[in-house]
Amino acid sequence: MQFKDQIDFVRQHIRRNKLRVFMTILAATMGTAFLIVLASVGFGIHDTLRDEMLSNRLVTEIQVYESDDAQNLEEEVDSFKKIEHVKAVINQQRLGTNSETILEDYEGYHDFVVSDFKEEAKVGFELKEGRLPQEAHEVVVGSDFGTALYIESEENEELTTYEGKLIGEQFSYAIENIEGDFVEDPMTFTIVGIGEHPTKEWEYDRNIFADVSVLPELEKLYNADDEKDMDPWYSNITVYADKVENVSKVSKEIKEQGYYTYSISDELKQLDVFFLALKAGLIFVGTIAILIASIGIFNTMTMAVTERTREIGVMKAIGANPKLIQRLFVMESAWIGVMGTVIAILLSYGVSMIANYILPIIVFSALGEGNPDDFEIVFSVIPWQLIVIASIISIGVAVISGWRPARKATKIDVIQALRQEL
Amino acid sequence: MIQVMNLSHAFKIGKRGNEKSIPVLKDIDFRVKQGEIVSIVGKSGSGKSTFLHVLAGFMVPQKGKVLINGTETSTFKEAESAAFRLENYGFIFQNFQLMPRLNAFENIELPLKLQGIDRVKRHEKVKALMKETGLDNVADHYPNELSGGQQQRVGIARALITNPPIIFADEPTGSLDSETEQDVLLLIQSLNQTHGITFVIITHDEEVAHIANRMYTMHDGQLTEGSDQRAI
Numbered sequence: 001m002q003f004k005d006q007i008d009f010v011r012q013h014i015r016r017n018k019l020r021v022f023m024t025i026l027a028a029t030m031g032t033a034f035l036i037v038l039a040s041v042g043f044g045i046h047d048t049l050r051d052e053m054l055s056n057r058l059v060t061e062i063q064v065y066e067s068d069d070a071q072n073l074e075e076e077v078d079s080f081k082k083i084e085h086v087k088a089v090i091n092q093q094r095l096g097t098n099s100e101t102i103l104e105d106y107e108g109y110h111d112f113v114v115s116d117f118k119e120e121a122k123v124g125f126e127l128k129e130g131r132l133p134q135e136a137h138e139v140v141v142g143s144d145f146g147t148a149l150y151i152e153s154e155e156n157e158e159l160t161t162y163e164g165k166l167i168g169e170q171f172s173y174a175i176e177n178i179e180g181d182f183v184e185d186p187m188t189f190t191i192v193g194i195g196e197h198p199t200k201e202w203e204y205d206r207n208i209f210a211d212v213s214v215l216p217e218l219e220k221l222y223n224a225d226d227e228k229d230m231d232p233w234y235s236n237i238t239v240y241a242d243k244v245e246n247v248s249k250v251s252k253e254i255k256e257q258g259y260y261t262y263s264i265s266d267e268l269k270q271l272d273v274f275f276l277a278l279k280a281g282l283i284f285v286g287t288i289a290i291l292i293a294s295i296g297i298f299n300t301m302t303m304a305v306t307e308r309t310r311e312i313g314v315m316k317a318i319g320a321n322p323k324l325i326q327r328l329f330v331m332e333s334a335w336i337g338v339m340g341t342v343i344a345i346l347l348s349y350g351v352s353m354i355a356n357y358i359l360p361i362i363v364f365s366a367l368g369e370g371n372p373d374d375f376e377i378v379f380s381v382i383p384w385q386l387i388v389i390a391s392i393i394s395i396g397v398a399v400i401s402g403w404r405p406a407r408k409a410t411k412i413d414v415i416q417a418l419r420q421e422l
Numbered sequence: 423m424i425q426v427m428n429l430s431h432a433f434k435i436g437k438r439g440n441e442k443s444i445p446v447l448k449d450i451d452f453r454v455k456q457g458e459i460v461s462i463v464g465k466s467g468s469g470k471s472t473f474l475h476v477l478a479g480f481m482v483p484q485k486g487k488v489l490i491n492g493t494e495t496s497t498f499k500e501a502e503s504a505a506f507r508l509e510n511y512g513f514i515f516q517n518f519q520l521m522p523r524l525n526a527f528e529n530i531e532l533p534l535k536l537q538g539i540d541r542v543k544r545h546e547k548v549k550a551l552m553k554e555t556g557l558d559n560v561a562d563h564y565p566n567e568l569s570g571g572q573q574q575r576v577g578i579a580r581a582l583i584t585n586p587p588i589i590f591a592d593e594p595t596g597s598l599d600s601e602t603e604q605d606v607l608l609l610i611q612s613l614n615q616t617h618g619i620t621f622v623i624i625t626h627d628e629e630v631a632h633i634a635n636r637m638y639t640m641h642d643g644q645l646t647e648g649s650d651q652r653a654i
Contacts, residue, residue, distance in 0.1 A: 005535045016523055310455070314519045316479065318533050319508025321501050414480045418519060 001324055008331045013304065021336065024300040028340025029347065031293030032394040035286025036348035036387070037355075040380040042282045044273035044356070048378045050268070055226075059268060060087065060123075061072040062239045062251050065260040076257065080239050083253050085246035088122040089113055091295035093233040095175065097222065100182065101208070103171035106149035110141075112173070114233075116212045123240045125209075130167045130193030136214040139165060140193035142205030166191045173208070177223045178232075188215065242248045244268070283389060290394055293340070301333050305412075312409050313417020322410035329409050333402020335394040343389055344394070352380040423620055424477065424588065426452035431476060446472045448643040450486070456587070457615050459621040461631035464640030470624045471592060473640065477622065478511060478590055479503035492586070499623035504589035508536055512581030512619075518573040520565040520566030520580075526572075527561040529550070530579045537584060547583060555579045574596065578609060582617070591623045595630055608632050 010237075024411040064080070080089045107119050116131050119124070125132060125140070133139055149162035174186035189210065198205055222232055239261075241250045247265040254261050305312070312325055359379045429450040432443045446469040453462045462468040474556055479495055495506060500537060509624040510536045512533075513519075520529045529546055534544040552558045554576050565573055574594065583587050594610070595603040609635055631637050638645050 001536050002538050005538075005541075009535075013522065028424065170457075267576055293582070310519075311521055314521065315532075315536070317478070317506060317507070317513055317519070318536065319504050319506075320536050321504050323501065324536070418517075 001320075002049070006324075006328060006331060007346055009328055010335060013332060014335065017044050019421075020300055020303070024296045025297040025339045025343070027293040028290070028336055028386070028394065028398060029343045031286075031290040032341050032344035032390055033347045033351070034289040035283060035393065036344060036390045037380065038286045038383060039282045039386050039390070040348065040382045042275060042279040043383055043386060044352075044381040046271075046381045047381050049271060049275075051376075051378075059244050059265055060241045060247060062241065062247060062254065062261050064239055064254055065262070067160065067258055067260050076235065076259075079257075080237075080254065083239075084240050085249055085250055087242040088119040089117050089239045090123070090238045090240070091212075093212075093355070094236065095218070095232055095233050098176040098182075100174045100175075100186075101149065101171055102186070103149055103162060103169060104164075106151050108149040109160075110145065110148055110173075111205050111207045111208050112175075112218075114212050114215055114218070115209060117163045120256055121168075126196035128194045128196050133192055133209070133211045136211060136217065137187070137189050138211070139189045140194045140195055140209040141191050142195050142207040142209075142336045143197040144204035144206045145191075145194070145208070146205065148206040166194055169190075175218070175221060176421070177221065179223075182282050183221050185221075187214075187221070238294045240302075270278070274299045277321070285392075286390070287397075290397050292399045295378050295403040297333050297336055297398050300336070301329060301402045302408070305329065305334065305405045305409045308409075309412055309417050310420040312412045313414050313420070316412065316414045317418060326406040326410045329406035330399055330402050334395060334399050336402075337398020341391050341394045344390070348382055352382050355380045423456040423458075423491060424452070424454040424622070425487075425489040426450055426477070427487045429473075429476065429488065431472060431481075431483045431485070432638055446643050447476070449645075452643045452645060454620060455615070456620055457618045458636060459610070459623065459634040460625040460636050460638065461625060461634035462638045462640055462645070463625055463628060463631045465626060468640040469643040470640040473645070474592055474622070475589055475622050477514070478480075478505060479507055495562050508519065508533065508584070510586055510588060512584065512586040512589040513591060514574070514577050514591035514594045516579050516596035518565070518570075518577040518597070520573060520576055524560045525564050526557060526568065526576045526587060527578055529565070530557075530583050533580060533584045551579050551583055555582075569596050569602070571605055574598060574602070574606050575609065576605070578613070580614060582619070585617070586619070588620045588622065591621060593625055593627075594626070595627065603630070605647070 057063070077089050077091050080086060092113050092115045095114070099109060101108045101110045117134075121132060127140065128143060145166060146164075147211040150159045151162075152159060155320055169191050170188055171191070172186040173189050174182050177183055186369060193208065195205055195207075238252060239254065241247045244265055247263050251261045251263055315325060316322065360377045360403070363377065429447055429452075430445065430454070431447040432445040434441045434443055450473065459543065461474065463567050467586075472481075475481045477488060479488075479498055483496055486496070487494055490506075490510060493506075495503065498506060504519045512593070521532065523530065530551065531544055531548050534547065539547075549561075551559055555578060556577055557579060558570060560572055560576075560614070563572075565576070568576065575596075581591075591610070595606055598606060607630060610621060610623075613619055621634075623630065625631055638647050
């Protein structure tokens, strides 16, 4: 029998028992949709947490520390840049000397950080306003810069902080030199950008960020000898990998050069393992629903075989191969499985979209907060892998459920079947 | 064409360990030449249907051989037997045994589908045969919309559609009135003459048996050539 005719044959039988087949497909659909939606919650929450961690550049970040074997870290910055999959190497140097900032009549103390802004731009230095420095005397200030600038009120001796605009403003910055005296000629800087507030609410950022091109001038002011011990700078070197997957590769190479490294992706791995187990558990629970649906398929197919005993007998009598009869019944149950799966997939996408639209509204209104723009919860995600897994389980279970009734059909005795009453 | 040698078969009844063996076919020898119509007449329970089932390969005999054109079919496995039936035999049943949810056309087409023949060729063949058997005006009728005679014509056309060398007919007129019976018998005779098909007809009706070139009678599992009044 040609395959096309086999399909026709199966369709003809299905059309005969529309209601029964429909109910069986419905059961298979519900089972499969339950599996997909259940597991999609695991995928959704995992993705939300992962995205949250990935969204700040911390994940691709590898912090590098000197070790007993390797202590010339600053000199290695260029060699780190040559490692494959390295996106940027940032050497933030913090000035470790007393200083004084003066803006209009306000005075204050701010940490001074020098970094290579070409590298910073590659990994996205986050600005609330303005732009990154392009010249030696341009700086970006931390979001709380103004809160560390004070003026003493003459009337009640209270301190007032600076609340005026910052962008475009100039301030002078004086440092203590190596002898411990404030330099006479302070430097002047123009504010071109304001940094984003730190992600943690309670933290504040009062730093001044300048480009590395200002370094020679500052060193001259500090008047240090060439000796390294006298250097006022504290280095903090961070290497950024291009992708999370490459963090461990890059880390390994840096370690091979004798340095210590730390990366948050080490912790991400544990999160992945936890969610892998959770997802497997959810798929297992979903599979039980499909197994329950399979009882329906088994029942439908057994009834189909019993009802068609005489027809199967006639077919065998005129020369149908028992294997063909078995195949026709297995195809019928597989068709139920395929239809159930296709409808379930469409249904699951619908449920998933609705859940992602409605649940965040419910959650945020229950918490009494509006949905913050920077935090998006995704409850349900259906990746193609889940579709593949669910389809294999659902169609596989349908075929297995139809197998026994199909075997029973091949065992039908022709003589007995022909004797059956019409 | 058909050669049966020393064929014996017994049914076992009763529970295991306490079985009784009831012989139904006893040392049967039987020969049919190509193009013959042979009838086997016998009372109900004489063993004629069992004999047909053995000939058709629906059951395996306990003793003896069945040879069709020199091929021993009595040792075939189920799948081999099915494949052999599809190519070599046609069947006409007392109850017509049509598929209730297929129309006349589709019922006749079924064996060709099983043979894997192309749709276009199938349709050509079925149309031609329906015309020959006078069924062309009932092609889209379902079995329950046809008279007994028409149903049997469809049954005959289904048996004939694959051009088998042999057609087995089990009480082909058993469910028909006498007028329709004559029609069907004439059709069988004409097909035998025009297509040269060998017919083996099982019947309890001597009138049916008389259209045969040769007649056998079955009595208590024994087959003898010629008319045996005990058997009718």
